[in-house]
Amino acid sequence: MRTRVKEAAMKRWGLFLAMLLSVSVVFLPGAWAADEAGGRVVYYSQKAETMEVGDVPGHVLVVVQQPGLIFHAKGTARGEIGTRIGTVFLDLVKGKGTYNGYTVNTFQDGSTLVYKFNGTVAPVDGGKKSAFEGPYEYIGGTGRFEGVKGKGTMKGERIGSAKAAYPVYSDFTGTEWR
Numbered sequence: 001m002r003t004r005v006k007e008a009a010m011k012r013w014g015l016f017l018a019m020l021l022s023v024s025v026v027f028l029p030g031a032w033a034a035d036e037a038g039g040r041v042v043y044y045s046q047k048a049e050t051m052e053v054g055d056v057p058g059h060v061l062v063v064v065q066q067p068g069l070i071f072h073a074k075g076t077a078r079g080e081i082g083t084r085i086g087t088v089f090l091d092l093v094k095g096k097g098t099y100n101g102y103t104v105n106t107f108q109d110g111s112t113l114v115y116k117f118n119g120t121v122a123p124v125d126g127g128k129k130s131a132f133e134g135p136y137e138y139i140g141g142t143g144r145f146e147g148v149k150g151k152g153t154m155k156g157e158r159i160g161s162a163k164a165a166y167p168v169y170s171d172f173t174g175t176e177w178r
Contacts, residue, residue: 034175037075037150041084041172043068045158046165058094063087066168070105075176076148082107095123095130102139111143117154130158136172150176 048064066086072078088101100118107113119134138150152174160166 034150034177035075036173037072037152037176038173039070039072039074039171041068041070041154041156041170043084043086043168044165045088045168056093058092060090060092062090062092064090068168074173075150076145077107077113080107082113090121092121095121095127097121099132099134107143109143111145112141113138113145113148114140115150119154124157128160132156132158132170136174138176147178148176149178150174 043066045064045066048062050060050062053059053061064087066084066088068084068086070082070084072080072082082105084103084105086101086103088099090099091097097120098118099121100116102114102116105113105115115136115138117134117136119132121130121132123129124131133153133155135151135153138148141148152172154170154172156168156170158166158168
């Protein structure tokens with residue numbers, strides 16, 4: 001008799017756990033859903049070091065620092081403006097090539113959001129501008145951005161001569177989550 005009571009109780013618990021699991025599968029993914037992220041970054045390439053490689057004409061390696069502003073239109077920082085400092089490494093042959101870099105965005109409350117990026121760059125309009133695009137990924141943050149993950153794409157242009165401190169803008173879109 002006791003065995004039947006125990007078996008009935010075990011079946012009820014099993015049924016309860018199965019229902020709990022199925023409800024979790026249906027409703028919890030919304031809690032983990034990613035939010036859209038997006039906005040515009042405006043900056044100047046100011047501090048740069050260029051070195052000739054010497055293998056083919058016009059092949060240079062460039063390291064540049066880029067201070068500026070980031071305007072968040074979507075995502076965790078929606079409506080906020082932060083300062084940013086980017087450090088970028090470019091490998092170019094006659095203005096065309098690849099880039100890799102890191103950026104630290106700092107917000108008014110002191111929170112930071114750090115991301116890495118890479119992509120391709122090419123001259124346009126006879127070299128008066130350069131167009132670039134590629135993916136980015138959040139790799140860290142502090143304050144309210146601690147634990148935030150995200151990735152997306154960015155696309156932008158250098159406006160003006162690469163021989164002076166030149167303005168650059170890029171637009172970014174992606175997703176972010178915790």
